[in-house]
Amino acid sequence: MRKGLLLSGFTLIVVLSAAIVVVLPHHEQTTPPATSPIATSAPPSEDPPAATTKVVMVVAVDPAGEAARDFTLAAGSQPVSGCGRSHVSVGTDVVACGPAAAGADVCWVQRDRRTLLCGTDPWDRVLRRVVSDKQVPPVPAAADAQPWALELTNGAHCRVRNGGSWGGRADGYNGAYYCDQKGQYVLVRTGPVVNRDDPLWTVEFGPLGxxxxxxxxxxxxGVLTAYFAGSA
Structure with a gap:
């Protein structure tokens, strides 16, 4: 699933964060001239800031609906149907279509309202073209969007589930995201998949069988970065 750690191929716009972080220019520290032979202790340093989850909006198309610069558009196209609002979108005209095997759960609508460009995950720079069986009406942003993908504090990169048959567990947890650590998933039993109560969001992580x-x-x-699909 993981295609690379760099996100340079995407147009990324930071739209939300659990905290606003201001990065100040770095200045090399210099030692002032001594004014007294008496040594003084440095003031105690402040506690490091609490970790926060960075939220990123991924926009894979330009305002005309075409693939954004530096994206690769795969050859061919595939028919899809039943297109509706994608549950990972915080932008307009981002849809999910069936069947699940088409992998068309994060798709940007083009101007003809039938051709769609679909992403696989935020770390991939390839878009696939699919064609809806009918025109897709205007689609608003999801008010309750969940992340398209997650980077976790344990190093895992996880992508939201899109149908398919997955394993289970005796304790009733189900898989919500599949991860690039073999056999590991983001799990959910009750309540939201991602706990957003604290500045550093958290998930439940474990195996299925x-x-x-x-x-x-x-x-x-913890969740280091949460990715949502957005529109230009």
């Missing part, structure tokens, strides 16, 4: 298989309790893991 047979429906009645016993596993240790999921680990609580």
């Amino acid at each position: 047979a429906p009645d298989e016993n596993f240790p309790a999921p680990a609580k893991v």
Whole structure:
């Protein structure tokens, strides 16, 4: 799933963060001339700021609906149907279509309202063209959008689930995101998948197996970056 750690191929716009971070220019520290032979201790340093989750909006198309600069458009096209608002979008005209096997859950609508350009995950610079069986009406942004993908504090990169048959657990947790750490998933049992109560968002992380298989309790893991799909 992971295509690379750099996001240079995407037009990225930071639209939300649990805290506003101001980065000041770095100035090399110099030692002032001594004015007294008496040494004085430095004042105690402040505590480091609390970790926060960075939220990024990924815009893979330009205002005309065409692939953004530096994106690669894969050859060919695939038919899709039943297009509606994507649940990972904080922008307009980003849709999800069926069937799940088409992998068309994050798609930007082009001007003809039938051709769509679909992304795979925020770390991939390839878009795939699909064609809806009918024109897609204007689609508003989702008020309750969930992240398209997550970078976690344990190093995992996880992408939201799009259908398919997944394993289970005896404790009732289900898979919500698949991750690039083999056999590991972001899990959910009740409530929201991503806990946003604190500046550093958290998720439940663990394996899946047979429906009645016993596993240790999921680990609580922080979210470094949450990616949403957006529009230009």
